[in-house]
Amino acid sequence: MQLSQRQQRILTAVVELHIRTGEPIGSKALVEELEGSWSSATIRNEMSELASLGLLEQPHTSAGRVPSHAGYRYYVDNLMAKHELKAPERRKIETDISTGEGDPEKLLEKAGEILAALTNCAAVSTMPGGENVLIKRIEVVPMGLRTAMVVLLTSAGVIRSRVCRLDTEINKKMLEVFYNLTAAKILGNPLQDVNTLMLQTLAASLGLDGLALLPLLGTVADLARDAEETEVMLGGQSNLLNHREYKGNVQELMGFLNKTEPLNDLITSSKSTFDVLIGRENRYKQLENSSIILARYSVGLKQGGVIGLIGPTRIDYSRLIPSVKYLTDLVGLMITQALEE
Amino acid sequence: MQLSQRQQRILTAVVELHIRTGEPIGSKALVEELEGSWSSATIRNEMSELASLGLLEQPHTSAGRVPSHAGYRYYVDNLMAKHELKAPERRKIETDISTGEGDPEKLLEKAGEILAALTNCAAVSTMPGGENVLIKRIEVVPMGLRTAMVVLLTSAGVIRSRVCRLDTEINKKMLEVFYNLTAAKILGNPLQDVNTLMLQTLAASLGLDGLALLPLLGTVADLARDAEETEVMLGGQSNLLNHREYKGNVQELMGFLNKTEPLNDLITSSKSTFDVLIGRENRYKQLENSSIILARYSVGLKQGGVIGLIGPTRIDYSRLIPSVKYLTDLVGLMITQALEE
DNA sequence: AATTAGCACTCAACCGCGTCGAGTGCTAAT
DNA sequence: ATTAGCACTCGACGCGGTTGAGTGCTAATT
Incomplete structure (x- = not known):
């Protein structure tokens, strides 16, 4: 679509005035906004x-x-000034953001x-x-005679824990077998490789010793699945109530x-480093009057997660897009630093 | 306040009809609700x-x-039938709730x-x-040459982690000193005993060795503080939008x-096992048109946390109160079982 | 040919007014 | 003590007129 210079200036003025005021914009208001460059009649024709x-x-x-x-x-594509x-x-x-340093999960929540x-x-x-998240460490902490807490830590700094009930009493020997097994077969592997099936065959290969470990291994599988589905963190929903469009x-x-689920899907569906979805450009009708700005940070050289915002279509793109980008880059750097090998 | 039998029946009818319909209740509607026991005029007088x-x-x-x-x-105090x-x-x-088994934090979120x-x-x-939450375990997981993740686990099943940057390279000797130190002086102590001051004196007593450990110990203190302030988990806010009163x-x-902060304060201020706060009975004017039902679960014989709900004053107390109580007791049992010594 | 002044027209928002009806309080009858 | 009856109150609702911002079109101007 090719617009004349004048049409571009008028469109820009309409968008920016409307973002400022929230009201429909008439030709008169535009004469003022454009400092009388054209009369209201001309503007009406162009509009x-x-x-x-x-x-x-x-x-x-x-x-x-x-x-x-x-x-x-x-x-957004052609006219917007990028501050x-x-x-x-x-x-x-x-x-x-510095108050959230340390725990990546906290950091991202804070960023939100x-x-x-x-x-x-x-x-x-x-x-x-x-794909590139590895299992870094697994710990078993006995809680009672037959209960233990299993803790799993990933290379992305995600930590998951879960209490596990065993069929037999916990003893040193058993833990030793477990640690040897995990060190040999699980640690250092990508999360998605550790599923129930893989662990069952693993346990089976150990015979009777393996049987006692089954609950622990099952818990490890649960934790791996849990750590894999990186849940979307959401904040500031109540802010949306302040916008008249809602x-x-x-x-x-x-x-x-x-x-x-759908939110997760929405956020993770975009594979690019930066995305703006305006109104119906996303496939959820509940969001047809909303815009979404998403930016992906990187951890080291690998792609990391996503930070973004959801608001009415009438948001100040020229201000918010740089904010999202800046914050995302910053978070990427901080996490990279925290997790550097 | 002493009410006659008739007044009690009328008040009950007004409350229950209003909870059902949300409308103001007139004398005519009451004649029906009370199946004609009295005429509308009598009811008007009593009202x-x-x-x-x-x-x-x-x-x-x-x-x-x-x-x-x-x-x-x-x-609620005198008339309500407790289903x-x-x-x-x-x-x-x-x-x-069984899907949330294992991790107490998840379980409580699920309960919400x-x-x-x-x-x-x-x-x-x-x-x-x-007061009765103890430090159960502390782990240091090296991430890079000079960075490590410190993980802290409490007897309540709370787990906190944080990345820590050290001034010197991490080595085996150092970790050994750290583990000996924590095993002797920190593990098994209540959370609130582990503060920055205590750790500084601890480190000082070790001389040069202790100096290198300072960042780690500082992180431990951070984690202890973090684990101590058990944040209130909130869910289902959007449900409130369905109520016309809001x-x-x-x-x-x-x-x-x-x-x-204020929510935390509100929830934790009540020390009893069960509480209903109606309208202005709580001290926050933002909640003056809301009711709060809170129940405290116990873990073993000690008092645990709180589960509760917030809704408009016009809620079906006779249905919701038993629900909250039942769920709370159930959660208490599940956590007790998971953490049993 | 492009721009602009002028004008008739449109339509949501607003206001005032009358009607309706649910509900009340009071009084007199039961 | 209870109740039937009645006058009264007041928000909700619908109607019609007015207002004013904004438009599209036409004719005049540059």
């Missing part, structure tokens, strides 16, 4: 042209125009909180996941956000 | 009496009556989800906390629920 191109919409006949999803898309973050903003983010507060939207984040319809949106 | 006692309120002159907070309180949970409901809860779904309210839960005012309520 009607932009509307027939599908870039603007009219809520009703005698109202101003509002950007359509395609309009926002054109703006850099100012130094004080960056410093603010840096000091805020910061992003939510910064943008007045809902924020999501995921742990580094996928006045009546919040229930379904909130309901959607609270279901983990 | 006006109940209103002057402060148990009923009138939204406006020509509308029916609605229970006041005092009215609900009287109902037992039906067998299928109990079975439902039991099978639902179940309660939220069961009651259509927001649910809260906390881990067993307080139509306009959700923002401030949601904002309140998303702040951890």
